[in-house]
Structures are given as C-alpha cells and as structure tokens.
Amino acid sequence: NPTHPMISHLNNIQMKSTFSDPSISPLNNSLTTLKQSTKHASENSSEGQRGNREIEDEHRRDKRQRTTITPEQLEVLYQRYSLDSNPTRGVLESIARDVGLTRRVVQVWFQNTRARERKGQFRSVGPGTSFTLGLNHLRCPFCRALFKVKSALDAHIRSRHWAEAERAGYNLS
C-alpha cells in the first residue's frame, strides 16, 4: 500500500486527543464496554446556516473511539487466531469474553489481521508459542479460511460448509 505522502489531505484537522481508556489492569480487566453507541448520528449540520448561537457547544460529539489492545490481549488473540482465523460468531464471543473486549472489537481485529496476513504482513502467533510458528497450513476447501489444526478446520466446515462438504464427500473426522 504505497501511501502517497504527496497528496495533500485537504483537511486533516485533528484536534484534541481524548485519550481512550486507560486500559486498566492487564488481563482480566473488566473493560468498561463504553460502547460507541454515541456514534455521530447527528452531524448532519451540513445544512449550514445553523443558528450560530450554540457556538461553543461543540466538543462533545463524535470521536472515533480507538481501542488500545494490550500486549496481553494480543497474545491471546494471536493464539486463537493461529487455531482458527475465521471463527464463528459463537467462538468470537468466547474469545471476546476471554480477552475482555467486545465481540465487535475482536471481530474487527480478526478482519484486519486476516487482511494483514493476506497482504504479507504476516504474523501468526505470539512469541510465547515460538514453536508453533508459522503459517496456517490448512485452508478450508470451500472458502479462504485458514487453520492451524485439523480439528478447527473440521469444526469450521461443519458449521459453515456442511452441505458442500457432504456433496464433495469431505471426510470429517
């Protein structure tokens, strides 16, 4: 992804920081799932011509909330990723509970990590498991999902591709 430094971002006005959570105690931190429900739903002010009276009222809306994933959480995530890079919803939720993040955050992380892996910025597992290195050798025959162990692959096939698997005569242990 060749970034173009030359391009002028016509407007990249970023002010203020809004430090995200302090990501409290490592591990098992019961993160306040603040939730981003706020979601700049409004923001339709494009109408312009606003009554300019509520001028100073501004800071308070829309702030993209960036979660900071701690190294401890990352280690768990990568470990699970190495077992199944395409977890089902249920598994996703289980992982989310384990690491103390919302399902959505974990889901996005998996999406981004898969994308990163495809792009070659590969990272497969945490350093703790230095021997499990590598690549996910098992690819689902019906989609692009990758797995480290056959049991995970089978579980995936069972939950996502049972029909095709049966037609194809895939042998599920």
Add this chain to the structure above:
Amino acid sequence: NPTHPMISHLNNIQMKSTFSDPSISPLNNSLTTLKQSTKHASENSSEGQRGNREIEDEHRRDKRQRTTITPEQLEVLYQRYSLDSNPTRGVLESIARDVGLTRRVVQVWFQNTRARERKGQFRSVGPGTSFTLGLNHLRCPFCRALFKVKSALDAHIRSRHWAEAERAGYNLS
C-alpha cells in the same frame, strides 16, 4: 521559525494537543510525601489565590508549563528506565502512579531520555546512586531499546516484536 501555529498550509493542520489530558489526573494515591509541582509555579506569595471560578482558566495561552522532576522521582525513573527503556503503555502508567506524575510527563521523560542516550549523553543522577545508562548492555535486536536484564528484554520483545522474534527464531526464555 513557526511561532505561529496559525500558518496554514491548506492541509494538515494538526494541533495535536496531547497535553490536554484532563482526565488523567494522578488520582493521587497517597504514597508518602510525594509531592509534585505540576502546576503553576507562581503559587506562593503574590496575591493570586485565583478566583478559581474558571477551572479551565489554567491554560494560559502563551505559557509553557514545565514540570520540575524531583531527585527522588528521577531516581525511580532511572531505575525503571534501566530495566526497560521502552515501557508499554500499561507499565508507563504504573510508573506514573509510582512516581506521582502524569502518564504524559513520564512518557515525555522516557522519550527525551532515550534521545539523550542515543546521543551519548547519559547522565547519572542521584547522589547515592548513579545509574550508568551507557552500560546497558542488552539492546533489543529489533529496535533501539536498551535493557539491563534479559528478562526485561524478553518481556519487551514479547510485547512489541513477537512476530519478528519468531521469524528470526529468537529464543525467548
């Protein structure tokens, strides 16, 4: 030089407050007499006493607020630095609590200290204990971070460079 943040280059106006950091107040868990002078030096004498109405009145437009780090704080900082010159966010916060400064101040101190060390200006501090920074023998193979003990280096690698470490076959104990 740019004395005026006003300069507009049509693009990329980043104010990057950074120091806003309003909520990260020390919370001040009492830790024995640790006092710090993070705020206005002009405290004693003088009329002052400030009306205090405006809480936000603190930030004077043109006054850069310089924190004075006490020798006691420095001693702790250097000690932690000697163990890990590139602490993760969580560790940084822990240090900040220990020493009674904001995370941001501690972060800047580490940045400046790393830069100082890179430039070869290690400096020993404290009457009783002098930390010879220059003698940090362990350098992270993946970045310029320095460590005194291997366990600290390993922790650093685990949290920051696990992928590279794995690829490189680095042996983490």
Add this chain to the structure above:
DNA sequence: TGCTAATGAGATGTAAAAAG
C-alpha cells in the same frame, strides 16, 4: 547559561469506518 521538559512535524502501525 546549561540542562532538560515540552512542543511540533514527520513516519509508522493499526483500530475503526467506508467502500465494494
């Protein structure tokens, strides 16, 4: 004044959002 805390620009990594 010297040392150094603070600031700001530029670079990098990546979580979240947007586009497809």
Add this chain to the structure above:
DNA sequence: CTTTTTACATCTCATTAGCA
C-alpha cells in the same frame, strides 16, 4: 465478507523555552 481509507496513538528527531 474483503479492500481501501481514515483517524488516532506513539515514536523519533529537531527545536523551543523554563528554571536553577
């Protein structure tokens, strides 16, 4: 879902400015 883009957090490096 994937691919692409945006925005934010942090780091380095170069500077600026506060205080003993």
